[in-house]
Amino acid sequence: MVGAFVLPTGSVEAQTKGGVVNVATVGEPPTLDPMVSTADLVGIITQHFYETLFTFDKNWKVTPLLAETMPEISADGKVYTIKLRQGVTFHDGSTMTSEDVVASLKRWMDLASRGKQTAGIVAGVEAVDANTVRMTLKEPYAPLLALLAFNNSAAVIMPAKKMENPLKEPVGTGPYKLKERKADQYIQLVRHDGYKSRSGEPDGYGGARKQIVDEIRFVPVPDANTRIEGAISGQYDYVDALPVEAFSRLQGQKTTEPVLLKPFGWPVFVMNTKQGIMSNLDARLAVRTALSEEDMLTAAFGSKDFFALNPAMFPKDYIWHTTAGTEGAYNLADPEKAKALLKKAGSEGKPLRILTSRQYEFHYKMAQVAAEYLKQAGFAVELMVVDWATLTQRRTDPALWDIYITHSPFLPEPALTGLLSESSPGWWSTPLRKKTVDAFNSEPDPAKRPALWAEVQKAIYAEVPGIKIGDFNALSAKSPKLDGVVPAPWPYFWNASIK
Structure with a gap:
């Protein structure tokens, strides 16, 4: 089995809203279009403003995200009927419908390496009604839902009218939206006030996605030693991808603490x-x-x-x-x-x-x-x-x-x-x-x-x-002031708060 997430204690509802999370990353992402890149860095950033039909829970099982429920699958394993959540809006204020989902999945199969991997077994994708999508396969395909859930070369849902290649503006359904990108300086995300979270508690990448902080700022810091010093100085709230030899230096610091994923x-x-x-x-x-x-x-x-x-x-x-x-x-x-x-x-x-x-x-x-x-x-x-x-x-x-x-x-x-x-x-x-x-x-x-x-x-x-x-x-590092961040391969900062 796959190791489960370590869930934080305490209720996200009880945490105070506001603040900025500064995240040091390994560098500048080559794109903000998660369909066309398999780079983890792209997925880490874009998962905050783009979402997929499904995602993974704390036990790495596929769970619904933009889909209302898990799909209805025909007895022969070839037809997937997917009900969509209603009332979900994009960052431009438009409402997500099956038209957007069908167009997004077709773009994914045209452009994404994992979409192309899937396209050969897909006979068709169609809208049944405004809130239902049907995928018909030529033969059973066991990895389909995991591929639709993965945030790498991802089957994200975009407005049907805003999916040029290359993208002119990233418009998704996520809890945060892109405000500004300054190359080699930062990518600034701010709260999407129209976001509709799933109900219940957080569950890995699934469940509730609470917008507690006002802003998430991803800062490219290509030099590993500079990232280490940025963690120890308290310059960043979260620092990704550190050399493991920094582990002992991070221990016992007041400004930062090590986060180890093993294996x-x-x-x-x-x-x-x-x-x-x-x-x-x-x-x-x-x-x-x-x-x-x-x-x-x-x-x-x-x-x-x-x-x-x-x-x-x-x-x-x-x-x-x-x-x-x-x-x-x-x-x-x-x-x-x-x-x-x-x-x-x-x-x-x-x-x-x-x-x-x-x-x-x-x-x-x-x-x-x-x-x-x-x-x-x-x-x-x-x-x-x-x-x-x-x-x-x-x-x-x-x-x-x-x-x-x-x-x-x-x-x-x-x-x-x-x-x-x-x-x-x-x-x-x-x-x-x-x-x-x-x-x-x-x-x-x-x-x-x-x-x-x-x-x-x-x-x-x-x-x-x-x-x-x-x-x-x-190895990564996080500030003791940063709460609600679950150790995960692709760190995420919805549900996170600053003390």
């Missing part, structure tokens, strides 16, 4: 299987054979309090955990065997371009260690260090890179993993991928899906579209 997720080296040196399987096997995941994790996180060597795509306490395909394929650090594979690929001496960023310092540290091991194996490594916004743009062009470094939280539904999508950067598209992923996605019986996931993991290890480096814990 958080996994770093991954994504291979460009579409063109260039990594489009050859033997070259990808050579990379994996050359690397020491242990040395990379040690360089990135220091103590084993903050990482674990684990080739499986999920940790042991997850329902999806399996060791299938991993034997003899992890933490090999064998340059001689890697040299032989590189020679077989005919790729000796060809540049290997590794795209990374220092805004996530652990990415960069892993890249440095990897470069040395790969050079020993005969690769001509070019380390391309750019800011995160540039990386997320460059990775969409297969001509510009061979490996890029990213990470993912452990997700409640494996089909949400970007590596599995043919349209995500990396572009893994083979008969084995199709066979295993399609079988996994089309199985509606939850009891049968873990065994099918094991076959997908085998395919990942056989064809190396990416290399999982291990498991890691994530």
Whole structure:
């Protein structure tokens, strides 16, 4: 199972309204259109002003958000009838109807990598009446609701009349709305007075979303050390994505305290299987054979309090955990065997371009260690260090890179993993991928899906579209004055208050 959120104590209703939450992020988001980006930074910010039909509760189960209830699903698993909440308004004052939802879902399937992943199995999306939408599938598709709930490459609902590409103005239904964006300075969100919250108590990303603070201000702070000092000085109320070696410095401070998510997720080296040196399987096997995941994790996180060597795509306490395909394929650090594979690929001496960023310092540290091991194996490594916004743009062009470094939280539904999508950067598209992923996605019986996931993991290890480096814990920091913030992979600040 997936670890549950740690819920705050006390009633949000009893907290005093007002104040500003200042949030330090890893940098400037490449866009404020959550459909067209898989960057976590985009989802963290935009989830405050855009909403989806469904979201995840504290136990990572799909729960309604803009939908009134969970959908009615036909006996054959192909027809989803979704009732919408009534009286929900957009930030421009217009009322959300099925017309907006249908147009938004079609835009999502046209533009979003996860929408494109879904589009192939969707026969149609239509409005039944003003408050009801029907999705008809060509075949059963188990991950559909999780994909509709995910805030990354997200199926957000926009007004039908305001969904240009690129977007001219972000208009959503969320508890906060965009007031001002000053590039490289801040993104200012203010309360949406017309917001209609769900009733009841907060429940993970679901349940009530209370607008307690007046304003949320996201400030790009690309340098990790500057983020640490900003937390300790009390400049920011919440500081995201800190190097784990800062943990001891944050302890015992009056101005800030550490927030640790354990385990958080996994770093991954994504291979460009579409063109260039990594489009050859033997070259990808050579990379994996050359690397020491242990040395990379040690360089990135220091103590084993903050990482674990684990080739499986999920940790042991997850329902999806399996060791299938991993034997003899992890933490090999064998340059001689890697040299032989590189020679077989005919790729000796060809540049290997590794795209990374220092805004996530652990990415960069892993890249440095990897470069040395790969050079020993005969690769001509070019380390391309750019800011995160540039990386997320460059990775969409297969001509510009061979490996890029990213990470993912452990997700409640494996089909949400970007590596599995043919349209995500990396572009893994083979008969084995199709066979295993399609079988996994089309199985509606939850009891049968873990065994099918094991076959997908085998395919990942056989064809190396990416290399999982291990498991890691994530560190953030928050002010003791900040209440109601639940530790979560994508931190959110509705229900938050300032003492």
